[in-house]
Amino acid sequence: MSDNRGIFGLEEFYDRQVSNTITNILDPFIYDKSPAPVGTDFGYFMGGAVESYSPSANFSDVDRLDFSNDTADMVSKAFLPTGKGYMRGFSSLTHGYTSGGYAPAFSTRMSTIDRIDYANDTTAQTAKGPLEFGVSSNNVGLHNTEYGYTLGGSTSPSVTFTSYNQRLEFANDTTTTAPKGNLSQNKNYGAGAGNQSYGYYSGGGTPSRISSVERLDYSNDTTALAPKGPLSRIVNEHDAAGNADYGYHAGGWDPSSPYSNVTDRIDYSNDTAVALIKAILAYPGKHGPTTTGNTSYGYWTGGYGNTTNSYRLDYSSDTTQMSVKGKRTRFSQNGCGTSSRANAMPLTLTSGDTVRGTPVISGPSSGYAYYAGGSASGGSPTPIYGGTSTIDRVDFANDTATASVRCVMSLRREYSTATSSDDYGYVWGGLRPGYFQPDPRNLSSIERLDYASDTTNTAPRSKMPYPSYSGSGMGNSSYGYYGGGSVHADPSVPLLNSRIQRIDYASDTTDTVTRSYITSSPSYNSFVAGASNTNFGYITGRSSPKNSILNRLDFANDTNNTVQRGFMASDASNRVAAANANYGWFGSGSSPSTPNMSKRVERVDFANDTAIAQVRGDLSSPAYGTGASGNASFGYWGGGYDTSVVRRVDYSNDTSTGLRKGSLSRGYGPSGTGQQSYQLSAFSSQEQGRQTSTKPPRKRFIDLAPEVLSPNVGPAYGYAMGGRKTPGNTDMSITERIDFSNDTTSPSPKGYLASARYARDGNHGTKDYGYLTGGALYGYDFSPAGYANHVKSNTDRIDYSNDTANLLARGPLVEKVEQGGTALNPNYAWMAGGDGSGYGPFNDHVSTIQRFDYGNDTAVWTVRSSLPYEVFGTRATSSPSYGYYLGGHRTNSTSPSTTYTNTLRLDFSNDTGGVTPKGTVNQPLSYPGGTLYAPSFAVTGNKDFGYLHGGSDGNYFSTSQRLDYSNDTAGTVVRGQALQTWRYSASGTGHPNSGYVIGGGTSTYVERVDYANDTTIIGFRAPITQARYSIASTSAQHFGLPSAAVEAPFQPPFPIPTEAPNTSTAYADYAYLVGGFRNPADIYAGRTDAHRYDFSNDTSNATIRATGSPSPGFRRGAGSGNANAGYHDGMNNGSANVFKIDYANDTANLAQKANHTWSPSHKDNTSATSNANYGYYGGNNWPTSTPKYPSTVDRYDFANDSFSAITPIQRFTNATAIGNQEYGYFAGGTMEDPSNNQIKVSNVTRIDYASDSELPRLKGNLATAFSNAGGNAAAGNKNYGYFGGGNTDSSPNISLVQRVDYANDTAAATPKGPLVVEVHRTGASSNLNFGYFFGGGTPSTPSSGPTGGLSTIHRITFANDTATSSPRADIANPLQQFSTSNASNYGLT
Secondary structure, three states: OOOOOOOOHHHHHHHHHOOOOOOOOOOOOEEEOOEEEEEEEEEEEOOOOOOOOOOOOOOOOOOEEEEHHHHOOEEOOOOOOOOOOEEEEOOOOEEEEEEEEEEEOOOOOOOOEEEEEEHHHHOOOEOOOOOOOOOOOOOOOEEEOEEEEEEEEEEEOOOOOOOOOEEHHHHOOOOOOOOOOOOOOOOEOEEEEEOOOOEEEOOEEOOOOOOOOOOEEEOOOOOOOOOOOOOOOOEOOOOOEOOEEEEEEOOEEEEEEEOOOOEEEHHHHHOOOEEOOOOOOOOOOOOOOOOEOOOOOOEOOOOOOOOEEEEEEEEEHHOOEEEEEOOHHHHHHHHEEOOHHHOOOOOOOOOOOOOOOOOOHHHHHHOOEEEEEOOOOOOOOOOOOOOOOOEEEEEEHHHHOOEEEEOOOOOOOOOOEEEEEEEEEEEEEOOOOOOOOOOEEEEEEEEEHHHHHOOOOOEEEEOOOOOOOOEEEEOOEEEEEEOOOOOOOOOOOOOOOOEEEEEHHHOOOOOOOEEEEEOOOHHHHHOOOOEOOOOOOEEEEOOOOOOEEEEEEEEEHOOOEEEEEEEEEEEEEEEEEEEOOOOOEEEEEEEOOOOOHHEEEEEEEHHHHHOOOOOOOOOOOOOOOOEEOOOOOOEEOOOHHHHHOOEEEEEEOEEEOOOEEEEOOOOOOOHHHHHEOOOOOOOOOOHHOOOOOOOOOEEOOOOOOOOOOOOOOOOEEEEEEEEEOOOOEEEEOEEEEEEEHHHOOEEEEOOOOOOOEEEEOOOOOOOOEEEEEOOEOOOOOOHHHHHHHHEOOEEEEEHHHOOOOOEEEEEOOOOOEOOOEEEEEOOOEEEEOOOOOOOOOOOOEEEEEEEEEEEOOOOOOEEEEEEEEEEEEOHHHHOEEEEEEEEOOOOOOOOOOOOOOOOEEEEEHOOOOOEEEEEEEOOOOOOOOOOOOOOEEEEEEEEEEEEEEEEHHHHHOOOEEEHHHHHOOOOOEEEOOOOOOOOOOOOOEEEEEEEEEEEEOOOOOOEEEEEOOOOOOEOOOOOOOOOEEEEEEEEOOOOOOOOOOOOOOOOOOOOOOOOOOOOOOOOOOEEEEEEEEEOHHOOOOOOOOOOEEEEHHHHOOOOOOOOOOOOOOOOOOOEOOOOOEEOOOOOOOOOEEEEEHHHHOOOOOOEEEEEEOOOOOOOOOOOOEOOOOOOEOOOOOOOOOOOOOOEEEEEEEOOOEEEEEEEEOOOOOOOOOEOOOOOOEEEOOOOOOOOOOOEOOEEEEEHHHHOOOOOOOOOOOOOOOOOOOOOOOOEOOOOOOEEEEEEEEOOOOOOOEEEEHHHOOOOOOOEEEOOOEEOOOEEEEEEOEEEEEEEEEEEOOOOOOOOOEEEEEEEEEEOOOOOEEEEEEOOOOOEEEOOEOOOHHHHOO
């Protein structure tokens, strides 16, 4: 079995299991074909001018408009390097570009192109390009995802109009713009918009204003722009935006007014028509606006008239007047507007196909080099018909082996050249071997090898315009280049050339085209060597005279001739080269002046290519006439004059002699002449170090977890910032760092706060930065001025990657507070409550919730919603989706102080919706104590739990409380004394496995709490250097911040699978009905038999399997079970035993097992549920017991057949139970009121199996209270439980089915079904798709005991659970008061 996919036999699969070569289920990944979002939802308005040409008139401001909140004023971002105006720009998906413009400070038309990084738009802009010609006067900018175009404008005071079209390639934006097809005439002050196929230039001045429209075809941009339909008016100094279908050209100066408010719409589907007039821009209009937009709206801002307003056009309602939106930060006109959403830029990108299992390895992922053609060499006489058409393959992973022959070419070739795309190899030209071949001997054809099917013979794809041999090969993933070579029928009389040919791999049946020329003399360009990285190709060598010149071809500007860079260390010809992304290695050349030249290797540094190449280690043997290729780590020189050896150069150790590895497959030529490995060509998809596949991202097959090749996690450190020094009450600015991996080592000092203060509650952060917000200073008077200065609003930021630097000031709070609680996720922080900045310590607590945007951390916090009350001293923890605000108090001068025990939950996805009350804090933790400074508690947590450490309710605590985010209505649970000492005003931070409680009171203590063992004291770690309290502590890994990466290696062989628990399906198709009674004679004795029902054949009756023991039988009990057996209890003549039915041997008598722990021993009316390991039994009714019902849940351990009482529960009997693998639910039944009256209840009580020693939790009620349905009268799957039948206060039997949604179990159960009959004392079972209800009691139930019974079996369909159940089959005998079990109930499979 050579692969983990395809068709294979079971015996073969077994062999793979034994040999440990089967894939682990967690290893396979699929490629994610889902679209990935791109771009940002912002528009940028850059630079501009006022109505003056003075040096101070043009400015460098950059303002950002948030499209999702466009009524808000714009915010300032990274400035342009210099003030300028009268320019336009364009945008890629990641960056905005300001092109040209007029800068009065330099009195010049600028040729610079300034780039802003959308992902980091507060960082200084960088110069790109430049333009070939500096331009201003509103040169128009157009773009698609790959290129930006600058059209028209003026190039100098004397050249006020131009038709130039200058293109910038975004992927190579440091290169000078390239000239493209021009406008039809010289113009300036036009406007431009477009979609992803075409750009449109409208209006402008020539110098007279015009109405013409011209179209640029991006796919054919060397052609002049084509005339299209005109605008409705003649106009200049307007601007434009648009979507995929229309362009809107608005404002400007037209004959009717210098302040036009007209909007012209160009219909791209009918672009020869006159543009239609649409919405009014503004009154009275404007000229010189700056514009950008997204797919739904266009925004025009500024313009003459000194306005800062922006005006929005709704494309879907384009006859409606534009509406006023957010303002720029200053007056402006004739600036530059950009957005990654403009010109119909895509919102998402989809790449690649979905491949299940092991990725198809091709292109950059294939680990081979190929050697094509070649001729015989050496020996005597001179070879005539030598040569080969074979293609050999060298396996990089097994490079000592002899190369394997893969296929043959259509012709024998020598002196050929090769290039490679990611998926195919290409062999160019060459000679037919042997002097007596028909002319022309030299070839022009290009043959292609498919890496995915490399045993298929190659065939010609295209050809060069002339035959050639001995040229150089270069290229990247998109294009291949052939440079130089010889053109003649007779190689003894070469006619050499300097042309560079290009093949487009995406269209490789089209003949190559000449792009440019090698700058050396044409007579010197055969037997040349080529190497390349993704951006440049390098050519060196020549036949006669030999030389050392190194020429470079710029792939992004390949119509320009090569330029000379540096030199090789020696003159030579006939070299061949291999390369990775950083260097090229040239070797095995020939030179009479250099001894051993055929072994010599010289290295070119691509980053320093004007330097002379360095001589590195020799090849292991002479290699004249070889082929060379390689991958990112090694270069391979194969074959050569009279040899088939393959030699390897280790790039990381290239001063050592290259090693001999394997050999090519070539044999000898005719009459014993030399091996046919001379003058061959070589190629690989991994040359140039191309290892990064272009395939889409992958997700793990089993759970769709995304692959993260580089863990996106922050450093494993905690930071303690600021605080108040004790004794002395001095505010501190120090920061200390705790190394979580070595926490017994003293914390190390780091950068200082921007301002000293204590702020134990304003600590928050991301994986990259930590923040301290708000807080207060010590030592103030109680005057209004003194107290107002006491509380702070500022935010300080520490950069985890540079944590010795002092902290930087970032965006302040709207309402300054101290001692609020701060929750967070990776994008935002939310501070709630706190003590404000008014007069004195009373009546100044706040309820606001303020939000901080990590993506824009210089901005002021924004108010989102509020708490239901004003509070001081609250603390917060966070799950990935919610923030939790816990405890706190309110001090009031006119009424008693209030201490809160509430937990309030904030939904991060709906943070304007207020908070939701959840469970309570088990111990009050914030106690005013009659003073302003409240003893308070520390918080830590991870993505699953929040922890509260210490605190006070008048007495100090050293305990830890835990909040379970998955059960947040339950409140906190005390875990134990996790701290060695109590202290007040400590702070907390941590990572996913542990929390750290730092400082507090007069201590320097640092204590660790391990979440996996959170009831145990771990003890002191290394202390902080200065005793202090009210510290702000943060970490890159606390709460729900990323702390681990999902790794996705390509599938390795993997071990023999081990059986996971709960996955057996051997008995999943059967349900077992145990005990019960058939008629009044059985009422006390009960039954001893077990019926089996086959789900896979559910129209056949249930049949008796086990009979006999126990005697006298049992009834009114309940069953639990796992995948292998069922366990049943019940009323059994004084016995409290559980009886086991073994599914694998279900005709054997039931086996008696353990007794319940309940007293007295007689058991009756129980209910039960289970997971894979335990059965949980609740309820019991025995008339002589007082109280009648047990108050504990009895847990049965399947592994050792024993009961243990695990947790108290409300006393009940006659309930029904069901569950999944995480939780068990007891519903309905009978309870006693305080007067000992029996009442039917609608309670639903949940046991959490993972923490089953904790108190069960009441969840959402039933829709209708019931009792006596039966201990197992419920069916379900892993998502829902269905309770059926029973009796109510008004009816002895009901047919109602009630469904509990496990994922939303605080909601009331919903009515479903109903059953086809009214029934009580029934039983149920289920598989994944259906629930089955069996038998049960009839409506008549006299006091002397039940009479009669049903034998019917009816089915509910989970996918259609509102339908009435359908009859399926019968039990062999009427039956009621029995218990059930099966291997697929409770979500087991």
